[in-house]
Amino acid sequence: MGQRPSRVKITKNDRAILQLKRSKDEIHKFAKRTDNLIASERVRLKTMIQEDPKHYKENPKIRFLLKRIHYQNHLLEQAGDQLINLENLVSTLEFKLVELQFVKGLEHGNEILSKLNKEFKGADQLMDNVQSQTSYQNEINDVLARSVVGVDDFEEELDKELDQLEEQFILKKEPQKEPEIQMPSTEGLPDLKSEEQDSAEHASEEIIGERALA
Amino acid sequence: MPMPLPPIYSFPPLYTRQPNSIIRRQQISSWMDLILQYAKSHNAWCMSAEGSIVTEGSESVQESIFVNNEIERSVPQVFINEIWSTMCQEGKAIGTDKGKKESPTYYILWRTxxxxxxxxxxxxxxxxxxxxxxxxxxxxxxxxxxxxxxxxxxxxxxxxxxxxxxxxxxxxxxxxxxxxxxxxxxx
Structure with a gap:
């Protein structure tokens, strides 16, 4: 009853890749086995050489064993190459699957885009219609504006009256204007004649200041 | 590196099936811990019913965990089977022969x-x-x-x-x- 995710599906592609991977595993197993075999044979070779340190080069058994090891090594190398090939193939396949998804996505996108474009087919007509509607709207606005023109005289009268009122108001207000502050200025005063006179004046000013303090 | 087994491994009464059921339960759980630890430290996935590690491909002649040469004790096979069946019940081992009660080898699950x-x-x-x-x-x-x-x-x-x-x-x-x-x- 709950939210059960659907079963994981195994597709045909999965099965194909599985076949490939199984052969890869087989090669991997073979490589491991051969590796072990080589290691054990090398150990055997060593012991045989130790047992017969003088004539081991002539010993056919040892020669045979060494040959075998070399052959196994050769096989191991081949197996490694094949393993790499298979691995590459698997990754190529996986990438192709992703590419397939990509192409499918493009297809879908294209479909949707064309569908949406179809919706836009009436756009020209729609725009024309909108334009005519707006021009009609403008006409209506003009008409409405003109109908107000009849009252325009009245507006002018109002303006005139307001102007008159304003004049009156300003006239009334003018006397109440604050008098301009008369700042002391040197204008009209005679030029200073000499510094002595200046200092004398200064002294007298000081005396006045002292008196004021006292 | 295999870890040494805990000192309880050298405790002689562990090798004799205890008649008291409560003590026996304790004894079996000690054995289970021992086996799990032993298997984990040896990285052994599979053990024979006799208690030796089985590795794939090669015939192993390793000594059994149920035989302790140091104190010269070993667990009787009947009791070993009891231990295995308890381990299977608790999900700490799985018999390799499915469907049978006693199998020659067991997978050891040191994780569930x-x-x-x-x-x-x-x-x-x-x-x-x-x-x-x-x-x-x-x-x-x-x-x-x-x-x-x-x-x-x-x-x-x-x-x-x-x-x-x-x-x-x-x-x-x-x-x-x-x-x-x-x-x-x-x-």
């Missing part, structure tokens, strides 16, 4: 199946193997899982550990033409 399942799921997520078919061999023996605790796990056991993921609808096991599980796809 669910815990293995989540560890495997972690590998799938971190190795970027989601949405891909991965063979069980690749998962348990392949080069890509080296360094993970489940590397080297026997394939049938791996298949068992994947079952919880199938129940959670995270995975599907693909069987080969003989009905043997060979691959898994995780999403």
């Amino acid at each position: 199946v669910d815990s293995w399942a989540s560890l495997i799921l972690q590998w799938f997520e971190s190795a970027g193997k989601l949405q891909q078919v991965v063979t069980i061999y690749e998962l348990s023996q392949g080069d890509e899982s080296i360094g993970w605790e489940f590397h080297g796990m026997p394939e049938p056991l791996t298949a068992d550990c994947l079952k919880p993921l199938c129940h959670r609808h995270r995975a599907t096991i693909v069987n080969d033409e003989y009905g043997k599980p060979v691959a898994v796809k995780v999403v």
Whole structure:
């Protein structure tokens, strides 16, 4: 009853890749086995050489064993190459699957885009219609504006009256204007004649200041 | 490196089946701990019913965990079977012969199946193997899982550990033409 995710599906592609991977595993197993075999044979070779340190080069058994090891090594190398090939193939396949998804996505996108474009087919007509509607709207606005023109005289009268009122108001207000502050200025005063006179004046000013303090 | 077993391993009464059921339960649980620890430190997935480690491919002649030469004690086979059956009941071991009560070898689960399942799921997520078919061999023996605790796990056991993921609808096991599980796809 709950939210059960659907079963994981195994597709045909999965099965194909599985076949490939199984052969890869087989090669991997073979490589491991051969590796072990080589290691054990090398150990055997060593012991045989130790047992017969003088004539081991002539010993056919040892020669045979060494040959075998070399052959196994050769096989191991081949197996490694094949393993790499298979691995590459698997990754190529996986990438192709992703590419397939990509192409499918493009297809879908294209479909949707064309569908949406179809919706836009009436756009020209729609725009024309909108334009005519707006021009009609403008006409209506003009008409409405003109109908107000009849009252325009009245507006002018109002303006005139307001102007008159304003004049009156300003006239009334003018006397109440604050008098301009008369700042002391040197204008009209005679030029200073000499510094002595200046200092004398200064002294007298000081005396006045002292008196004021006292 | 294999860890040394705890001192209880050298405790002689551990090797005799205790008549008192409460003490016996305690004794069996000690044995279970010993086996799990032994298996984990030796990285042994499979043990014979006699208590020696079984490795794939090679015939092992290792000494049994149930035989302690140091104190010259060994567990009688009847009691060993009792230990195995308790371990199977508690999900700490799985008989390799399915359906039979006593099998010649047992898989040792030092993690529970669910815990293995989540560890495997972690590998799938971190190795970027989601949405891909991965063979069980690749998962348990392949080069890509080296360094993970489940590397080297026997394939049938791996298949068992994947079952919880199938129940959670995270995975599907693909069987080969003989009905043997060979691959898994995780999403």
